Amino acid sequence: MSAPSTTSPQRASVLLVCGRPDSDPAVLQVMAVMGEAVVRARSPGEALTLVREQDFALVLIGYPGDPEALADTIRQVRGNRRSTHTPVVALALPEQAGFSFEPLYEAGAIAVLTEPLSPVILRAKARFYIEAFEAMVQRGRAESALVDTRSRLEAIIDAAELGVWNWDVRADRVSGDARMASMFGIDPALREGAPVGAYFSAFHPDDVAPTRAALAQALARGGLYDATFRVRRLEGGWRWVIARGQVEHDAHGAASRLLGVVIDATRQFEVEQQLRLSEERYRTLFDSIDEGVCVIEMLYDSNGQPCDYRFLEANPAFVKQTDLNDAVGRTMRQLAPGHERHWFEIYGRVAATGEATRFENEARELGRWYDVYAARIGPAEQHRVAVVFNDVTERRLGENALRKMADDLAEANRQKTEFLATLAHELRNPLAPIRSGLQFIRRAPGDAAAVARVYDIMERQLGHLVNLVDDLLDVARITRGQIELRRERIDLAAVLSAAVETSMPLIEAARHQLDVRRPQEPLIVDADLTRMTQVVSNLLNNAARYTPRGGNIVLAAERDGRDAVVAVSDNGIGIDPASLDDVFRMFTQVGESRQQASGGLGIGLSLVRSLVELHGGSVTASSAGTNAGSVFTVRLPLASDATPTLSGPVTGTAPAAPVRQGLRVLVVDDNRDAAETLAALLGHAGHSAPVANDGHQALRMLASFQPHVVFLDLGMPGMSGYEVAAAIRRDPRNADVRLVALTGWGGEADRARTAQAGFDRHLTKPATAEAIDAVLAGL
DSSP states (O other): OOOOOSSSOOOOOEEEEOOSSSOOHHHHHHHHHHTOOEEEESSHHHHHHHHHHSOOSEEEEEOOSOHHHHHHHHHHHHHSGGGTTSOEEEEEEOTTOSSOSHHHHHHTOSEEEESSOOHHHHHHHHHHHHHHHHHHHHHHHHHHHHHHHHHHHHHHHHTTOSEEEEEETTTTEEEEOHHHHHHHTOOGGGTTTBOHHHHHTTBOHHHHHHHHHHHHHHHHHOSEEEEEEEEEOTTSSEEEEEEEEEEEEOTTSOEEEEEEEEEEOHHHHHHHHHHHHHHHHHHHHHHHOSSEEEEEEEEEOTTSOEEEEEEEEEOHHHHHHHOOOSOTTSBHHHHOTTOOHHHHHHHHHHHHHOOOEEEEEEETTTTEEEEEEEEEOSOGGGOEEEEEEEEOHHHHHHHHHHHHHHHHHHHHHHHHHHHHHHHHHHHHHHHHHHHHHHHHHHHOTTOHHHHHHHHHHHHHHHHHHHHHHHHHHHHHHHHHTOOOOOOEEEEHHHHHHHHHHHHHHHHHHTTOEEEEEOOSSOOEEEEOHHHHHHHHHHHHHHHHHTSOTTOEEEEEEEEETTEEEEEEEEOSSOOOGGGGGGGGSTTOOOTTHHHHSOOOOSOHHHHHHHHHHHTTOEEEEEOSSTTSOEEEEEEEEBOSSOOOSBSSOOOSOOOOOOOOSSOBEEEEOSOHHHHHHHHHHHHHTTOBOOEESSHHHHHHHHHHHOOSEEEEESOOSSSOHHHHHHHHHHSGGGTTOEEEEEESOOSHHHHHHHHHTTOSEEEESSOOHHHHHHHHHHO
């Protein structure tokens, strides 16, 4: 900020440089509230003319649509001698500018405000700079007035234009010149012999006693008399007077006369008072702003290089922003010995060149990031720099967190895209033989043997589709925390047998050799048999997929202290050691395994880890590298009670109860194809099975058809299966009707909800003929 002119004091004003016809209302509103006049410049040239002719407290430069033009305007304003230190703020830049603001700061801007402009922020910044300017203006005025007063006093003294007086102590007669009489309001006729009391009658009451005491002391001790007091003005008010005198003594050494002068010091005292008030305002502003502010003195080593700095001043916010207490008088190296050298270099350059700078940097010793504005103050030989700064650590951490979040979201989006592509591929694999099988049956229905083989293929591929859907549902349940374990005491041998039976088709299809090494003793764990079978089966399937045809797979279980250990090893494609932790992430297929493997969604190992951890265990992967095979190891805590609830795996099913013939079964499903195929299946089994495609139709058919059983889809539009079930249960005439829920949701919570809603059975889509027969037999 440039120093204000002492010859033509002026009120602080703001220069707004904006070429647009309509000024931002936020700027005008803030200036109006603050009572500041805004000088408008329509072009950079007009602005340069104004800053050469007038001092401004603040320059606001609107964004002209070209960042380079804006930076050039800032640079020209800074280059003008009169405005070289005037704060410059760039306004109305787009929030998503698409370019860096650093060139604007390098050009000399101390702040960049983006659209939409915040009146609160603009007002806070404008208030600081305008009040600082006004304080400087007042200081300049006061200093100018003080200089003027001193000049007048010196001129008065030189010309003997003083109030001169002579007091005859014994006679109590004061003789004074015309100026003396006028100053004290003494009748000119009495100015040659008025008593001293006449002069004291013009004194301010508070100053009479101190002045009399000063006179008495001077007379008693001899020597100089010096007093300052107030006397009444004829026009009202008080003037400050300085009195000086010398005591004269008679031949006996007694004080006989006092000779002296009086000076009207009113203007000097008023100027000093104004200076005190200005200093108080500056100090109040310095102490009250939120920004940390300090004045430092640069220190140099023997080579003249900046190596430290001493704090000369610091405001209260300095401590809040730095946590450095009692900094004034101490150096930065004393307060933070590890403070980075680049701080000394930046401030040393400002002190040497006088060029202000704005930057953001990290103070690692303080554990903070700062937004800093530094400018030299005083002459260059004092090496002093004023620093205004803000702690922006939280903002920088937030920006880093946002960048990490964006990276994580991008990675999640990439994985999602890859997963959807893989899912489409995996769905097409079983759908292709199913579609081909249907086309073959349509064209060659008479070839019974071929049709039977095609049916087997289609059923196997349909089972693969169901397994894919079940895996996806398990992932959803685990993610939502809805999976429930049916824990019981089981022998791991039963888990191994069930898993081998489940995975053997895939292993045999790839012509792998499976070596099962069962434990020598019972290994009893408290676990869910179905879920642990799923864990071991997934590991076997993974080994089968990622091992070249004709490979070797080993399944082994043993005791290790208080843990049961199950290991699945293979001589397959192996895993890069750097990617071992990634194999358990959702949708992950490491390295080139996607091309080398025989399918999979990349969720099996993630399910394995989640299920094992739900059992209180752990799973790890190890591999010597690519093409070196891999080993997956599951550790589970052994049960304290070694008695198993189940003696072995369930490898067969109990004989199904006979199904009643000729049942009346109402099929309710808005999916016409699903309803018609289920009705055809039921009709083929000897039941009467009409179809209703919505809930209202089902309720209308209920009274006339009087079904024994209703297969009811839950997710119908209009009237859901739950609402239909509630309506059926409200009617006492339907007390003997059995309700079977048909849904794609098969979790424990889903089954509990249908039971609570009045359903007798719960079937998960797609239901097999055996499952349908079992439900009908059990009703």
